[in-house]
Amino acid sequence: MxxxxxxxxxxxxxxxxxxxxxxxxxxxxxxxxxxxxxxxxxxxxxxxxxxxxxxxxxxxxxxxxxxxxxxxxxxxxxxxxxxxxxxxxxxxxxxxxxxxxxxxxxxxxxxxxxxxxxxxxxxxxxxxxxxxxxxxxxxxxxxxxxxxxxxxxxxxxxxxxxxxxxxxxxxxxxxxxxxxxxxxxxxxxxxxxxxxxxxxxxxxxxxxxxxxxxNPMSRNNETKASAEKESLTSRVKRRAMQERLVRLEKEYTACNQQIGRCFNDVEKMRLEYQASQILQEIRDIEDSLS
Missing domain, CATH: 2.40.10.120 (Thrombin, subunit H)
Structure with a gap:
């Protein structure tokens, strides 16, 4: 043939x-x-x-x-x-x-x-x-x-x-x-x-x-497979970022609650700094997902 x-x-x-x-x-x-x-x-x-x-x-x-x-x-x-x-x-x-x-x-x-x-x-x-x-x-x-x-x-x-x-x-x-x-x-x-x-x-x-x-068909199939693999990798990364975002939001809420109950100035400053770092990472992930 x-x-x-x-x-x-x-x-x-x-x-x-x-x-x-x-x-x-x-x-x-x-x-x-x-x-x-x-x-x-x-x-x-x-x-x-x-x-x-x-x-x-x-x-x-x-x-x-x-x-x-x-x-x-x-x-x-x-x-x-x-x-x-x-x-x-x-x-x-x-x-x-x-x-x-x-x-x-x-x-x-x-x-x-x-x-x-x-x-x-x-x-x-x-x-x-x-x-x-x-x-x-x-x-x-x-x-x-x-x-x-x-x-x-x-x-x-x-x-x-x-x-x-x-x-x-x-x-x-x-x-x-x-x-x-x-x-x-x-x-x-x-x-x-x-x-x-x-x-x-x-x-x-x-x-x-x-x-x-x-082998144009083979090359097209390779390109398609590569695109599908890239798409899958992208979806996996996106899912991981979403899961990370949920955990960070919980950590941010818990950190703010600790700040409200804290009367030690040094410990309060440490918690506020930690909360600011968590908030920055949350914003970076939200920008990546948007």
Missing amino acids: AATLGKEIYTLFYDCVVRVRSGSGQGTGFFVSPGRIMTCAHVIGCANPDQVQTYWRQKELIPTRVDSQWQESGNEGNLDIAVLHVAITEHPCVELDVDVLPRDRLHSFGYPENKHGGQPLGPECVGLTEEEKFLVLKDENIRPGFSGAPLLNERTLKVCGAIKSNRSIQVVNNIFRGFGGYAIPIHRILYQFPRVREDNDVFHAQDKKWHSAM
Whole structure:
């Protein structure tokens, strides 16, 4: 069953996505750890780091280093992953997870070619290919530019893969009809880049924004529970003050009675001072209760 996605998780997810451009074309990437962007290797091709442009929040970021795994063995075996290193570290990161099942609803955001801005996608996971090399996706809108886009699993609310390419069949002559795509599952990515898993775990252990966005209901419940606890504490304190006020009023009355029966000047002064102190505390409690 898919989890309930709120506005916060979408907003945070989109804020992790970047546009990637090089001489090979345009694609998409996403922050996986501080200063590291994951994308598809074919998006950057053989370009040097200074020939790759990434854009985040309308700012251009030039990679300082590129780590890639591009196994040239055809579409069915090609891992096609690159990690771009950039200078900034103050940014959100997606949370990675290997859990994905057939019929899981997924959500993505990418930068298709010939489009000015980014666009969302809502593909469905059909399943894994032989040897679990790729996720098969069902969505007719997957097209060039979405390569490298993250896939948010709406059941787990974590990223389970990265879009690699579209799937199409030839209808007539040079006319092709798209009917889905392929994605690289996170378990293959983490196998080739184990440091990514470590850095991603460390980031989310320190930064709780993703977890908070995943569980808005839990956070609301915690806020409500905290308010109820505070209210209960306030009621207990008020009840204690009321009980204290009753005791003080009795003590004040008894003290005044003793003053009326006292003929020793020194003892009378002591009782009058005691009565004034009790009266001051009574007024302070009455002010607090009002």
